[in-house]
Amino acid sequence: MFYSIAQGHGLPHDPFAAIVSPRPVAWISSRDAQGRHNLAPYSFFTAVAYAPPQIVVSSVGRKADRAEGKDSFDNIRQTGVFCVNIAGVADAARLNASSAPYPRETDEFQALGIPVAPCRLIDCPRVADAPAALECRLGRIVDLEGSDNRLVIAEVLAVHLRDDCLTGEGRFDVTRYAPLARLGYLDFGAVEEVFELRRPRL
Known part of the structure; x- marks a missing residue:
């Protein structure tokens, strides 16, 4: 099968998100200018640089x-800060529940009984029991093609790691929480099998 975007795919559902998968999920916690908390998942998310560490998140719609x-x-636009909480397979139900279109004044932490803790370097809440959390400062917002498509570029200022996710050798072990990944349609996955490949040397 081949299709151009202009002509359309003719399938019951758009396969694009299923093709570009799995994708990590940014469970974003933030606050507005009045201090009200918000928590929601975003699956157009990834890390893009090491030094300094930077991430990108797309907001669509x-x-x-x-x-x-x-x-x-x-x-994020109001305060310039936010936190990316990393979710594991055990968090799937509450992460999905936080995606509901609550009124903007609703605190999802409170509504869903999710434990909240303060960030250390930014004025923002975080998921207290998340396997990891990234405290982020907004770098810039880029308007993308299409209506209501925005790319958020941010620098990671600090990192929280849950102690039980660290090995005795000091490695952050994803198999201890099985990172949640977004696939296409209504599908999710979890990383439960890990293997190592060493880069070849010429």
Whole structure:
């Protein structure tokens, strides 16, 4: 099968997100200018640099109660900070529940009974029991092609690692929590098998 984007795929559902998968999930916690907390998952997310460490998150679409974008995007734009909480397979149900289109004044931490803790270097909440969390400072926002598509570029200022995810050798072991990954359609996956490949030397 071949299709051009302009002509369309003719399938019951768009396969694009299923093709570009698995994708890590950024479980973003933020606050607005009034200090109200928000928590929501974003699957257009990845790390893009080491020194300094940087990540990108895309916000697509909008909510009916926002002039543009969604709650997390607007909060990030207002405050300049946010936290990316990393979710494991055990977090799947509550992560999915936090994706509901709550009114913007709703605190998902409180509504869903998710334990909250303060970040250390930024004024922002985080998921207290997440396997890892990245405290981020907004670098810039890039408008993408298409309506309501925005790319958030941010620098990671600090990292939280849950103690039980560290090995005795000091490695962060993803098999101890099985990172949640977004696939296409309504599908998710979890990384439960890991193998090592050493880069070849010429």
